[in-house]
Amino acid sequence: MxxxxxxxxxxxxxxxxxxxxxxxxxxxxxEVVVVxxxxxxxxxxxxxxxxxxxxxxxxxxxxxxxxxxxxxxxRLGGESELAAIxxxxxxxxxxFNLFPHKTVVENITIAPMRVRKKTRAEAEATALKLLDxxxxxxxxxxYPGQLSGGQQQRVAIARSLAMEPHLMLFDEPTSALDPxxxxxxxxxxxxxxxxxxxxxxxxxxxNFAREVADRIIYIDQGSILEVGKPDAFFDNPQNERAxxxxxxxxxx
Amino acid sequence: MIARSxxxxxxxxxxKPFDVLLSLTVIPGVLWMVYQAxxxxxxxxxxxIIPQSLRVLMIGVFPADQAWRAWIAIVIIAILLGAALxxxxxxxxxxxxxxxxxxxxxxxxxxxxxxxxxxxxAVTIAAFAGGWxxxxxxxxxxxxxxxxxxxxxxxxxxxxAPPGAGLWGGLLLSILLTLVTAVLSLxxxxxxxxxxxxxxxxxxxxxxxYIEVMRSVPLIMVVYxxxxxxxxxxxxxxxxxxxxxxxGFTLFYSAYVAEYVRxxxxxxxxxxxxxxxxxxxxxFDINRSIVLPQAIRVVVPPLVGNVLDIFNMxxxxxxIGLTDFLRAGQMILANPQFGDRTYExxxxxxxxxxxxxxxxxxxxxxxxxxxxxxxx
Ligand SMILES: Nc1ncnc2c1ncn2[C@@H]1O[C@H](COP(=O)(O)OP(=O)(O)OP(=O)(O)O)[C@@H](O)[C@H]1O
Ligand SMILES: [Mg+2]
Numbered sequence: 001m002x003x004x005x006x007x008x009x010x011x012x013x014x015x016x017x018x019x020x021x022x023x024x025x026x027x028x029x030x031e032v033v034v035v036x037x038x039x040x041x042x043x044x045x046x047x048x049x050x051x052x053x054x055x056x057x058x059x060x061x062x063x064x065x066x067x068x069x070x071x072x073x074x075r076l077g078g079e080s081e082l083a084a085i086x087x088x089x090x091x092x093x094x095x096f097n098l099f100p101h102k103t104v105v106e107n108i109t110i111a112p113m114r115v116r117k118k119t120r121a122e123a124e125a126t127a128l129k130l131l132d133x134x135x136x137x138x139x140x141x142x143y144p145g146q147l148s149g150g151q152q153q154r155v156a157i158a159r160s161l162a163m164e165p166h167l168m169l170f171d172e173p174t175s176a177l178d179p180x181x182x183x184x185x186x187x188x189x190x191x192x193x194x195x196x197x198x199x200x201x202x203x204x205x206x207n208f209a210r211e212v213a214d215r216i217i218y219i220d221q222g223s224i225l226e227v228g229k230p231d232a233f234f235d236n237p238q239n240e241r242a243x244x245x246x247x248x249x250x251x252x
Numbered sequence: 253m254i255a256r257s258x259x260x261x262x263x264x265x266x267x268k269p270f271d272v273l274l275s276l277t278v279i280p281g282v283l284w285m286v287y288q289a290x291x292x293x294x295x296x297x298x299x300x301i302i303p304q305s306l307r308v309l310m311i312g313v314f315p316a317d318q319a320w321r322a323w324i325a326i327v328i329i330a331i332l333l334g335a336a337l338x339x340x341x342x343x344x345x346x347x348x349x350x351x352x353x354x355x356x357x358x359x360x361x362x363x364x365x366x367x368x369x370x371x372x373x374a375v376t377i378a379a380f381a382g383g384w385x386x387x388x389x390x391x392x393x394x395x396x397x398x399x400x401x402x403x404x405x406x407x408x409x410x411x412x413a414p415p416g417a418g419l420w421g422g423l424l425l426s427i428l429l430t431l432v433t434a435v436l437s438l439x440x441x442x443x444x445x446x447x448x449x450x451x452x453x454x455x456x457x458x459x460x461x462y463i464e465v466m467r468s469v470p471l472i473m474v475v476y477x478x479x480x481x482x483x484x485x486x487x488x489x490x491x492x493x494x495x496x497x498x499x500g501f502t503l504f505y506s507a508y509v510a511e512y513v514r515x516x517x518x519x520x521x522x523x524x525x526x527x528x529x530x531x532x533x534x535x536f537d538i539n540r541s542i543v544l545p546q547a548i549r550v551v552v553p554p555l556v557g558n559v560l561d562i563f564n565m566x567x568x569x570x571x572i573g574l575t576d577f578l579r580a581g582q583m584i585l586a587n588p589q590f591g592d593r594t595y596e597x598x599x600x601x602x603x604x605x606x607x608x609x610x611x612x613x614x615x616x617x618x619x620x621x622x623x624x625x626x627x628x
Binding site for chain 1: 521523524526527528529530531532533534537541542545546549
């Protein structure tokens, strides 16, 4: 097996609210998986479980070979795997979440220096390379507040890449952007996909999903209702709810 | 011009019947009081008492032949305060010019016939300007300010200790008490604030309890309790009253600092922690490098306000027998020879408190503007 993420019978509750129900899902290395679903269906919760930002109550989850502890174990202090997992899993958020008191370069270098113990010179060299890759070299010494939304999100991607992740999680990376800036962020993601990065993406950009995804996961009220190749999913969805979801989102 | 000011007057002072009434009573009243005060200050008041008792006002009963120790302390304080100002308020040539009249004023107060003092005042002001200029010209220096303050305060203690800490007094004591409390209560308050958010419930309860207790009782009570408790708890050390007073103030104000810092911590968005966690950073690194700097930024203005509060509360140390600035003034008046100079001495105390307070408020304003500009 070459899976980087393996969820088996995973369940997550917020109090009595059952948010993820018996999730079985595995993601292969190099695969691009797009998670679709209506608002509140549990997409964010699903991918946030993968790097432990949300805790799950039962089932099992293997990330990059490490078992993610369940909530009970984490509360008892069993978090050593967590650090190992997070080193290898990057995440990009809807609200960018750049550190406002640090410059672009500092944002990118802090984790490699603190976590991977790189020297400043090494970390900065990598940062500049990554900034070149996302087309922001000239903004290296600005503060996040001085950049547009699209630029901030590209910095956030570079910040994650600086940790040399094996897997990248994207939670609606373009939803907070003005329409004219969406393209520049999607371009960077497209390129990542082409370079073979493993990605789990939550997005509402249907054309982009169809184009980059190897597999589409459709989730509704916490259950995976349909899994399929993009063409099959978009042209001929099997599930009734998936059909009506697509009818709704593709109308716009 | 006249038309405009007439219009302003009509609009603001005589707009409504009630305003008319208020203006007609308040304005003459205030003018009369100002006239009385000024004419007293210029004709009746005998100000010679101020230069005569200036040493007592500044350093209390600290022995005159040891005054050089106090001067070293004053110069160190001047450097530190100047450097603190330089962090937020750029030093310019015209500021150097403005310091000359300040020097002249202080020198006139101290008595120009005493050449040594006039020179020492010049050194103090130069030290202040030096600290200010260096901190504003060379930003990397600012990072060293907190450790430098610690070292500076330790040096002051070392220099001032030999004649006996029981002799510290006057304005110097008030300022030292304020500085020590401000510098020490910051790290303690930060630790308490984090403790209050800890996931270990034992620690959380202890910190919450400490903060709530301190905030529910009067400062004077805490200071007195600490003063009587320390000799019982640590009989072998025989700590001086001054040190015990400083401990009391620090323990009390740490609780307030903790509450300010906590409100700052709450203002940092969750996404900041989540992003740092997703990068694999440890909770310690996240708190130290991501959360705390953003939290402190938000609460710097109330923290500076806290310093003003400490300074204004310093006179309460009379309860443990210390002679701060206010008490030094009363001591002078207790001398029968000066018994009729109450108004002169208290005017001087009032003005000095007012000047120091305004200075701290001014720095707080500048800080606020500085931070608003930086965050964007
Ligand atoms: N902290 C929380 N406490 C309680 N319930 C929560 C919490 N966060 C999310 N939920 C609930 O969990 C469910 C799934 O939420 P989630 O954020 O994963 O949905 P989503 O599919 O990402 O939606 P969206 O498209 O709006 O982002 C929702 O019903 C939501 O109300
Ligand atoms: Mg979501």
